[in-house]
């Protein structure tokens with residue numbers, strides 16, 4: 001019989017796993033379909049595949065007791081499908097990936113969460129949003145992204161960065177390409193850089209009333225939308241976007257096996273780290289069980305585990321709650337935890353409560369993007385084009 | 389005390405799951421409430437500011453926005469005024485518009501736009517009017533922004 005505090009955590013039994021998966025199956029069926037089956041066969045296939053994909057991964061997470069392995073598959077698929085869906089959408093609406101001046105003047109630029117840190121000071125002082133997007137309605141409206149951000153922050157804290165962000169799956173995916181890292185030593189002080197970037201972009205955005213990170217530094221412009229190169233300034237910006245994307249999202253994650261963009265640049269990630277303080281879930285180390293093998297320090301993609309963490313029994317504030325250290329610990333010393341409760345305590349219960357919140361966020365948030373991505377791919381296969 | 393903290397922790401964790409579901413179920417409602425309750429708007433630096441006056445030209449109209457000098461605190465030394473013409477279908481090949489941007493009854497500048505080429509010609513009357521910043525064709529018309537100096 002299984003106890004609630006095993007030496008090395010295992011998954012739930014088959015019966016319990018089926019019951020738990022049935023719960024997510026009902027919720028995801030309702031949320032993914034929004035009460036109706038698409039008439040278009042491609043849409044119906046996409047809905048069924050997305051549903052099966054989500055619930056199979058949830059089943060495996062619960063049954064095997066391994067979180068990160070299956071989470072990463074879902075998270076990276078989300079990121080890839082976002083690119084497929086977003087680019088197709090832009091090509092359909094504008095005929096190109098480049099942002100036209102007309103869309104800026106009409107305030108129709110899709111808003112993403114990375115802009116949020118730059119908007120907060122201007123909102124507080126001028127009650128205005130410094131972004132040419134749509135407040136409500138349209139594709140990726142500002143208010144809907146704020147609501148998602150507030151919900152994710154309350155529910156997951158920086159867990160957002162392993163369970164919700166539609167960009168994070170890219171460097172997460174690339175960090176898994178090689179079996180062993182080529183670059184092993186990274187100065188842990190780099191984890192403070194995103195906080196400096198956060199301060200810099202928040203101040204410059206407030207001073208110029210302009211989202212400076214989006215204009216100058218966002219690596220994801222390279223795979224979403226960018227200004228047509230019509231001046232030297234835009235050419236420099238484009239070179240910066242592409243270089244940061246290739247360097248921090250592809251090359252360095254492959255070579256270091258770390259999520260370098262998320263760990264060493266992203267200002268939103270830095271802001272989200274601060275929200276870990278008000279979130280109920282964290283990752284804790286049972287000091288009695290830990291044998292100081294340092295495996296968790298080696299595998300953490302964000303350098304959120306350190307020798308100090310092992311001494312204190314808690315991760316650094318930058319922890320994204322991905323579960324990789326938990327999966328890797330040979331002694332089962334690390335676990336998800338609910339603040340205010342005992343350690344190790346009812347670790348399986350803590351894990352389940354966290355997983356329900358995190359997994360449902362990922363599944364529901366990604367569902368329409370993954371469905372649209374599948375439809376686009378089916379269109380490509382059957383008609384030779386992803387757009388209508 | 390530890391028991392109370394533990395119960396509070398579990399309740400908060402349970403609430404996290406409810407928050408996730410509410411975030412998605414109530415997204416439309418929460419978005420509208422957030423905008424209405426906070427009173428936030430798109431910065432006039434992007435929206436062009438509120439329309440101050442509309443001039444009817446028959447098949448099309450000109451919308452003259454308020455001059456925008458908005459800064460984080462107070463006003464900046466330089467700003468702009470935005471003028472839109474719409475609808476696209478009703479516009480003549482060449483638009484000519486005398487503009488009184490400060491509402492003092494006197495013309496401050498006149499702007500001429502060739503809608504075939506997008507070429508804009510500015511005739512400055514008020515010395516606070518500087519130059520044309522942008523001329524852009526929109527889905528439903530044309531827009532121009534003219535740079536201004538603060539009085």
Ligand code: SF4
Nearest residue numbers: 161165168262266269
């Ligand atoms: S650090 Fe930034 S890019 Fe990475 S997952 Fe978080 S919000 Fe997304």
Ligand code: SF4
Nearest residue numbers: 290291293294296329
């Ligand atoms: S992997 Fe586990 S046992 Fe090894 S140092 Fe980390 S917590 Fe301790």
Ligand code: SF4
Nearest residue numbers: 300319320322323325
């Ligand atoms: S400390 Fe563990 S859960 Fe947190 S980011 Fe690192 S590997 Fe993931």
